[in-house]
Amino acid sequence: MAEKPVDQLNETEARAELARLSVILGEANQDYHTKDAPQLSDAEYDQLKRRNGEIESRFPSLKRADSPSDKVGAQPADGFGKIRHAVRMLSLSNAFDSEDVSAFDDSLRRYLGLAEDTPLAFTAEPKIDGLSLSLRYENGVLTQAATRGDGEVGENVTENALTISDIPQRIDNASDILEIRGEVYMSHADFTALNERQEAKGDKVFANPRNAAAGSLRQLDAKITRARPLKFFAYSWGELSAPLADTQIDAIARMKALGFQTNPLTKLCTTPQDLIDHYKAIEEQRATLGYDIDGVVYKVNDLALQARLGFRSTTPRWAIAHKFAAELAWTRLEAIDIQVGRTGALSPVARLSPVTVGGVVVSNATLHNEDYIAGRDSNGNDIRDGKDIRVGDWVQIYRAGDVIPKVADVDLSKRPSDATPFVFPETCPECQSLAIREEGDAVRRCTGGMICPAQAVERLRHFVSRSVFDIDGMGAKQVEQFYADEWIKEPADIFTLEERFGSGLQKLQNREGWGEKSAQNLFAAIRDAAKVPLGRVIFSLGIRHVGESASNLLARHYGSWNAFEAAVVAANDPESAAYGDLLSIDGVGAVMAQSLINAMNQPAERASIDRLIAQLDIQDAEKPDTADSPVAGKTVVFTGSLERMTRAEAKARAEALGAKVSGSVSKKTDIVVAGPGAGSKEKKAQELGITLMDEGAWLELIAE
Numbered sequence: 206m207a208e209k210p211v212d213q214l215n216e217t218e219a220r221a222e223l224a225r226l227s228v229i230l231g232e233a234n235q236d237y238h239t240k241d242a243p244q245l246s247d248a249e250y251d252q253l254k255r256r257n258g259e260i261e262s263r264f265p266s267l268k269r270a271d272s273p274s275d276k277v278g279a280q281p282a283d284g285f286g287k288i289r290h291a292v293r294m295l296s297l298s299n300a301f302d303s304e305d306v307s308a309f310d311d312s313l314r315r316y317l318g319l320a321e322d323t324p325l326a327f328t329a330e331p332k333i334d335g336l337s338l339s340l341r342y343e344n345g346v347l348t349q350a351a352t353r354g355d356g357e358v359g360e361n362v363t364e365n366a367l368t369i370s371d372i373p374q375r376i377d378n379a380s381d382i383l384e385i386r387g388e389v390y391m392s393h394a395d396f397t398a399l400n401e402r403q404e405a406k407g408d409k410v411f412a413n414p415r416n417a418a419a420g421s422l423r424q425l426d427a428k429i430t431r432a433r434p435l436k437f438f439a440y441s442w443g444e445l446s447a448p449l450a451d452t453q454i455d456a457i458a459r460m461k462a463l464g465f466q467t468n469p470l471t472k473l474c475t476t477p478q479d480l481i482d483h484y485k486a487i488e489e490q491r492a493t494l495g496y497d498i499d500g501v502v503y504k505v506n507d508l509a510l511q512a513r514l515g516f517r518s519t520t521p522r523w524a525i526a527h528k529f530a531a532e533l534a535w536t537r538l539e540a541i542d543i544q545v546g547r548t549g550a551l552s553p554v555a556r557l558s559p560v561t562v563g564g565v566v567v568s569n570a571t572l573h574n575e576d577y578i579a580g581r582d583s584n585g586n587d588i589r590d591g592k593d594i595r596v597g598d599w600v601q602i603y604r605a606g607d608v609i610p611k612v613a614d615v616d617l618s619k620r621p622s623d624a625t626p627f628v629f630p631e632t633c634p635e636c637q638s639l640a641i642r643e644e645g646d647a648v649r650r651c652t653g654g655m656i657c658p659a660q661a662v663e664r665l666r667h668f669v670s671r672s673v674f675d676i677d678g679m680g681a682k683q684v685e686q687f688y689a690d691e692w693i694k695e696p697a698d699i700f701t702l703e704e705r706f707g708s709g710l711q712k713l714q715n716r717e718g719w720g721e722k723s724a725q726n727l728f729a730a731i732r733d734a735a736k737v738p739l740g741r742v743i744f745s746l747g748i749r750h751v752g753e754s755a756s757n758l759l760a761r762h763y764g765s766w767n768a769f770e771a772a773v774v775a776a777n778d779p780e781s782a783a784y785g786d787l788l789s790i791d792g793v794g795a796v797m798a799q800s801l802i803n804a805m806n807q808p809a810e811r812a813s814i815d816r817l818i819a820q821l822d823i824q825d826a827e828k829p830d831t832a833d834s835p836v837a838g839k840t841v842v843f844t845g846s847l848e849r850m851t852r853a854e855a856k857a858r859a860e861a862l863g864a865k866v867s868g869s870v871s872k873k874t875d876i877v878v879a880g881p882g883a884g885s886k887e888k889k890a891q892e893l894g895i896t897l898m899d900e901g902a903w904l905e906l907i908a909e
């Protein structure tokens with residue numbers, strides 16, 4: 206349901222909406238901070254939180270006592286000891302673009318009464334995407350480690366923190382009380398390896414490195430934490446018995462001197478433009494850092510000014526987090542793989558150096574089709590200014606909601622000098638058959654049909670479907686299972702199943718869901734199904750563009766399998782009479798003809814078709830005796846309800862007599878057969894002066 210814009214809410218709606226958002230955001234906080242298993246994407250969460258804030262500022266009197274705006278994180282989870290922070294641990298306010306950054310600078314100057322030309326310096330620090338941890342050292346010894354919790358009270362994870370090698374257990378030259386704060390995180394490589402181990406053990410896998418880090422630190426059993434490769438960057442502090450330094454940048458240097466890891470991308474900046482430049486520089490390196498960051502934090506450098514600026518309810522006034530766009534990230538394209546879909550479509554897939562986009566690690570993205578890679582849309586117009594996509598390129602990944610990630614853009618300035626244009630394969634990577642692209646089709650398709658493993662299951666499903674072979678006891682489910690068991694690889698195998706099993710009735714009976722009776726019934730149904738009309742056989746081959754009615758037309762035209770087969774083989778020569786004859790069939794166009802010819806002239810697919818034909822008892826089609834049929838060559842439309850036959854039957858009989866049955870009335874229509882309830886078609890026939898008759902008259906005409 207689309208949400209109503211905030212400026213259109215009335216007071217009652219606003220109150221209800223705030224109540225709803227408080228529940229949703231409360232649950233999301235629990236899922237994210239306490240269970241380390243978010244159900245919403247970060248972008249969705251941020252959007253709801255922003256909406257909540259907007260409603261509150263439009264209706265200040267409606268702000269709830271338990272407003273999500275006043276909350277940091279979530280309450281400590283049960284099971285952990287609780288630690289009350291001597292100094293609160295807060296969140297950060299956000300900037301999303303450079304205007305927000307200038308506004309931040311302006312608001313600080315206003316608050317501090319600084320003139321425009323008075324310098325105001327900031328640190329710019331990567332915003333590490335992990336979870337914050339406060340470490341308390343007393344006389345140089347680590348005595349307590351606490352998570353942020355709800356900002357006031359955190360979880361006691363001291364035992365767990367002691368297992369992290371980046372965290373010193375003792376510090377020389379420390380003041381009596383020293384609280385160091387920073388981020389616990391997991392590298393991409395460790396995250397991938399952890400998930401592989403978890404998966405192998407059948408344990409929970411994590412959506413992203415942040416959840417993995419949080420889930421690993423927040424373990425009631427510190428032995429589990431020990432086995433998890435966690436890291437720590439220090440960037441802040443809590444209670445101190447002696448100040449670390451006078452400025453943010455020196456405080457960071459001091460923490461480094463004390464033995465902590467600090468982030469090397471931290472930089473002192475003197476103007477908002479400096480901040481933006483460093484933000485861009487960091488964003489460019491994001492995919493190669495080896496760990497996740499989700500923005501850059503700007504902090505007033507002068508700690509005396511930080512003290513003057515102080516705090517709002519959940520955020521410091523002296524800092525802001527400039528977030529990266531949630532749906533976008535740059536990374537390297539490592540390879541382009543071709544996947545073959547169930548209908549034979551060749552789809553290019555980008556293999557990426559893993560990057561977290563919107564809270565999910567992305568290592569594959571779609572490249573759509575060969576035109577898209579080449580920088581063209583389906584009409585041949587340039588996309589991305591005509592930039593093509595090459596292996597080795599630096600590419601922008603786009604991911605919104607749950608849609609498959611896409612490669613949106615290329616940075617040509619970073620293209621390796623030896624990168625070459627991607628050559629789209631002209632053969633199927635699964636079966637090596639020719640892959641062709643028909644005119645007007647954006648997609649290249651494998652022509653391997655039955656012999657293509659990627660398409661086999663789909664072909665088999667089509668083969669056993671209702672309108673084709675319709676074998677009792679052999680539906681899509683069974684055929685998929687038999688394929689998975691390698692009992693059936695192609696349609697011909699269905700008919701040799703019983704013989705191949707020999708006494709192996711047993712084999713089938715041992716399968717879940719099969720008893721002696723059902724197995725015998727299946728074999729009987731298969732035997733019955735082998736006797737089949739020619740049209741159905743042609744349709745069963747699943748040749749592209751050759752649908753049910755075209756199959757019947759072909760069957761009636763050629764009469765027997767042998768005639769059909771010989772004709773289509775001969776038609777491979779476009780100069781041949783056979784080709785002309787094939788095209789002369791009303792309802793067979795050049796595209797369908799080519800598709801038929803391809804299927805019947807490719808050795809591997811032909812061999813598979815021949816194996817099937819050898820198993821069948823094909824009923825010849827009756828050629829319409831057009832000579833003495835009164836409706837031969839006529840175009841007939843049936844409309845309204847028929848009482849003595851079904852619509853399908855009427856159509857089949859008319860076609861058998863050489864008539865063409867159409868769904869709509871036009872000048873080309875010769876006869877309209879109108880039953881009760883006929884509407885516009887009957888009227889149109891009258892207008893056009895077309896022969897109109899009822900069902901009885903029609904049956905008389907065709908002498909039944």
Ligand SMILES: NC(=O)c1ccc[n+]([C@@H]2O[C@H](COP(=O)([O-])OP(=O)(O)OC[C@H]3O[C@@H](n4cnc5c(N)ncnc54)[C@H](O)[C@@H]3O)[C@@H](O)[C@H]2O)c1
Binds near residue numbers: 244246250251295
């Ligand atoms: N998907 C969900 O359901 C869901 C639910 C709740 C929160 N969230 C996400 O969590 C975030 C909000 O959580 P938050 O309140 O922790 O805010 P935040 O993560 O946006 O910012 C505050 C945190 O940044 C971290 N940080 C990293 N590097 C830092 C540095 N150099 N200096 C200072 N702090 C640094 C600290 O841990 C700090 O607590 C949002 O991005 C939101 O999307 C998502």
Ligand SMILES: [Zn+2]
Binds near residue numbers: 652653
């Ligand atoms: Zn193939």
